[in-house]
Structure formats: C-alpha cells, structure tokens
Amino acid sequence: MIRLLLFAEFQEQAGTDQVEIDQAGLTVAELKSWLKQEYRFTSLDQTMIAINETYANETDVLKDGDVIALIPPVSGG
C-alpha cells in the first residue's frame, strides 16, 4: 500500500488528511490523472507530488510503502 498525505485545500476537499491507495507502479503523472478521476480534485496541475518527503518528477514511479504527498503551491513565510 501507498500512503497519500493531503494538506490545505485537498484535505478539506477530501475530508481527511490521508488515504491509502494501491497504485504502485504508476508514474507521478499517471497518479495525478488517477487522482483527478478518483477524487475529483481540482487544481492538480499546479500541484507538486512529494515521494518520501522529496519533490518528485513527473516520470518517477510509485513503489509499495512510499509516502506520497500532494503539495499545492506553498504560502509560508
């Protein structure tokens, strides 16, 4: 299983701060497409994916046990 962490607007849209997904083998780009269908998240195009606390590229592949996070544009500071 893969743990998907949700923050900010995604957390509010989903009503939870994390979900388990069974999508090992997908690329980051494929994960985004899947999330659009599955959760109807808006604004995923501007959102980065972090794999195990590191920003991922669109071509990186998800592995079982990964911790994934959706990182919408940040606004700290």
Add this chain to the structure above:
Amino acid sequence: MIRLLLFAEFQEQAGTDQVEIDQAGLTVAELKSWLKQEYRFTSLDQTMIAINETYANETDVLKDGDVIALIPPVSGG
C-alpha cells in the same frame, strides 16, 4: 562663557569631559586653531564641531552660552 564637551580620545587627552572657554566670536575654524594651540589636541582636522547639538560649518560663529562639542569620527553601530 561657552561650554566645550569632550568625548572619546579628546576626553582622555584632556583628562576631563568638559571645559569652559571664553571664545565667543570665534568661527568654528578659528576655534579649532585655538584648541590646537591651547590643548595640543591631535587629529582635530578630522573632527567635526557641534554647536548646541547640531553639526556646524567651519564659518559658523560661537556665541556666549553655546554648548560646543568636539565630534571625532564616529564609530557606533
């Protein structure tokens, strides 16, 4: 009388933090010349004169009751 305030190296050279002088009517430039002779202060060329807490020009004239200060190059901060 005119009160002359001394700080930093001038205070140490003179052994006091102020002296009374009776030199009303002198310009600032003339005061410097007088101080060189009278007190043998060194480095007066780089020193500014303040009259009543305001930086003075070389041509400003001392009046009775003024408070004069020797302001060597500052080093605060």
Add this chain to the structure above:
Amino acid sequence: MSERLFDIQDTPLSMEEVVRKVTRRECGAIATFIGTVRELTHGKRTLKLEYQAYKPMAIKMLEQIGQEVEEKWPGSTIAITHRVGTLDITEIAVIIAVSTPHRKAAYEANEYAMERIKQIVPIWKKEFWEDGTKWVGDQLEQTPYPKGKPDVKGEDND
C-alpha cells in the same frame, strides 16, 4: 528550549530564542526577519490566519535552505522557525535569523532565505476574512512554480 536550527512549532515564536541559536563570538552582525500577520492586504481585512505544514518535509526543506545559505555566504549561520496553527493579527508567523562576520551578508542571506521559503517549503496559509476563507498560495501572491516544479536546487535565486 529546542536547539534545532530549523523548526516548525505550534506555539508562539520567540525572537530571543531564534537569535540565540545563531549568536557566535566570531560574528558581529545578526539580521533578523520577522513575518507577522497583517490586518489589511490589498484593502481587504484579515481576521486571522491558519498555517498548516507537512512538518517533516518542511523541516528538510528549511535545512536545505540553510545549506544553500552557508554555501553562498561562507561563515554564516542561519536559523529559521515557522509557526503553524491559528494566528491572530500581529502574531509572528516566521523568524529568520542570520549571523555573519560582516553586515552586508547578513541582510542578503536573510532575504534569500525568505524568498526560498516562499518557493519550496511545504507550508500553507489559510486566510479568514469577514466574508469567507481561502487557502492561498496560488496567483493571489505569485505565479507558483514557473518551471513546473519548485526550484529545489536554487539556481534561479541569485
């Protein structure tokens, strides 16, 4: 008191503490930036803010900013603490302290760190106005990720 140079905390921030972390005998200059909650932005009244962080990753990214700063300004030491949770007007959201032997570098490094925080650190701000709320971080403040992803290497920020 925490001795982490880079931290995220849900309690009020202390300037004294962050500055103490970077105070060193060989440094004469400490530049500090304090970001506070402003009441008015573009004429709109903010009631309060909420900050949320992906804490372990945010700390990693702050540490990366620290490495960048120490490479770009040798001899500098930097500490950053960011607040999370609900903040009222004038409360402190972030403190950045940089100590350097010389003054100029302290200001420069501090400003650099602030820019980088706004680019790569996973922290989000929710604005509470009289007529609604919004998680900001998109076009309201800047175009995010112009290169499609955060500039995590820092090449574009000199």
Add this chain to the structure above:
Amino acid sequence: MSERLFDIQDTPLSMEEVVRKVTRRECGAIATFIGTVRELTHGKRTLKLEYQAYKPMAIKMLEQIGQEVEEKWPGSTIAITHRVGTLDITEIAVIIAVSTPHRKAAYEANEYAMERIKQIVPIWKKEFWEDGTKWVGDQLEQTPYPKGKPDVKGEDND
C-alpha cells in the same frame, strides 16, 4: 519600559522591546539588525568594547535617521536603540527594527539606517585588546567624513 523610538541606554538591550515598538496591525514585515561585539577583527582578538555617546545629540541624529527612513520608505516605522558603556563579546551594541507593509522595504530601510548611524550619530567605540586600547572611528574602519563633514542631509546614501 521606554517608549522612545530612538534611544541610548547603558543597560542590556532587549530585542523584544525594540521590535514591539514597531509592531503594527498594518505591517507584515519587520526586519531587525542586531550588532554584537565580535571577538576577532582582522585576526585581532577583542577582549571587550566601550561605547560612549553624546547622548542628547545622538538621540537627535537617530531621530533624523528615522525621518529620512519614513520619507524614503513611506509607511515604514523604525526604532533604534544603541547601548553605551562596557560590553563583553557577543553582547548587543545596537538594535534597529523596521516594520513595513512589504518585505523588501524593511530590509532596505534597515540597511540604510545602519549606514547612517555609522556616519552621523555621535557614538564612539573603544577597543580593548590584549596589547592595548584605542578609540576607533578613523581609518581603521572607513574614511570618515569624505566631504569634510558628515553627510547630515543624507543625499549620498541611496
């Protein structure tokens, strides 16, 4: 606690106090500069420092710097406190805090104020080394008064 925005004091300085003086609901950014006593300068070990001020005039000059800053960066508020007396290594000699609605101006105004302090405020520093003492302020740090007098109008500092 003093509410003077510009002050000279002979007791240890408090960042919290100086920052509090410039904290306002309409400002999101506070840049602070803290000058501390550095142990090594050009490889020479400082044991301690002594600062002396012509206090009433120094406060007037700090107030003038404040006016310059508020003219150059409208909407800014600045507070400066300088310490006098004997200071040990790492003790704080000066704190400058500037609050502005926007970040960039806070850094710029702060740096400007620091440059001006070093030009026009009648405060002097005496260095104590292992092999002697000296009132500095001449060529050791910069050419003083390049125009024959301090640039009290501030024209040359943009």
